[in-house]
Amino acid sequence: MTARDLAFLLVGLVCAASAVLAVTTRQVVHSALWLVVCLGTLAGCYVVLGAELVALVQLLVYVGAVVVVVLFALMLTRAPIGRNDGLGTPRLQRVAAAVLGAATTGLLLVALVPLVGTEATTPQNGDTRSVAAALFGAWVWPFELLSLLLLVALVGAVAVVRVSGPARPTRDPS
C-alpha cells in the first residue's frame, strides 16, 4: 500500500459515494451538485494516475460546462425545488435497476481486474508535452474532425430547440 494507493483510495471513495448519492438523492438540484463532486474527484483520480492534462480538461469541460448545462436544463424544465418523491420509477423497477447495476459492476470487476492484475505496478507519468505531441501528431485528423463534430452538435442543438412546430401549449391545460 503505497502513498499513491492511499491517495487514490481516498479520492475514489469520495467519487463512488457521490456517484451513488447523485443517482439516489430525492432533490433534483442536489443530483446535479453531487455530479459536480463526483466528476471533480474523478479529476483528482486522474491526477493520482499521472494524467494531469486530462484532469484539467475534465475540470474545465465537465465541471465547468456540462454541469452548468445540466443545471440550466433543470431550470428551464421547471424542475421542482426541494424534496420530491416522484423522481424515481416504481419500487419494483428500482429494485430491478439496482440488481442490474450491481450485476454490471460485478461483471466488469470479474472481467477487468484479472486484465490489469492485482500486483503493484508503477504507472507511467504522462507529461503534457508528450500527450500534445501525440495529439497533434498521430491523432491530428480525428482531432480536426472533432471540431467539426462540435460545430454540428452546436447547430443541431439550436435547430432541435428552435423547430418545435406551431404554437403548442407549453403546459397541459387540463
Next chain:
Amino acid sequence: MHLWLPVALAAVLAGTGLYGVLARRNAVLVLVGVELVLASATLLLVTLGARGSTGASGATALPALQTGQVLTLFVITLAAAEICVALAVVLALFRLQGHVDVSEEPRTEDTAARTRAGSGA
C-alpha cells in the same frame, strides 16, 4: 500502485450510472446517469494508458500512455457534444409535453385529443 483500484472504481461508476438511467423518471436525471457511465469509460482509458504497453506491440504501435490520454480527451469532447444535443432534445420535449417524465405516456395527437374530449365532457 495497484491498478485494480481505478478499475474497481470504474466498475462501480458504470453500475451506478446504469442504475441512474433505469431508476429515474426525470429525463435530465437520466442524463446524469449517462454521464456517470461515460466517466467510468474515461477512467478506464486513463488507467489502461497508465498501465503502459505490455502487450505484443509492433515497432509502429502507438505508445499506450499517450493513446489512453488522447482518447480520453476525445471521449470528454464527445460527451460534451452529446449532452448538448441531448439537453436540446429534452427542452424540445418539455415544450411539446409540458413535462420531462420519461415514464409517462407520450403525448401524441391521439392522447391530446382524448384529454381534450375528457376535459370538455
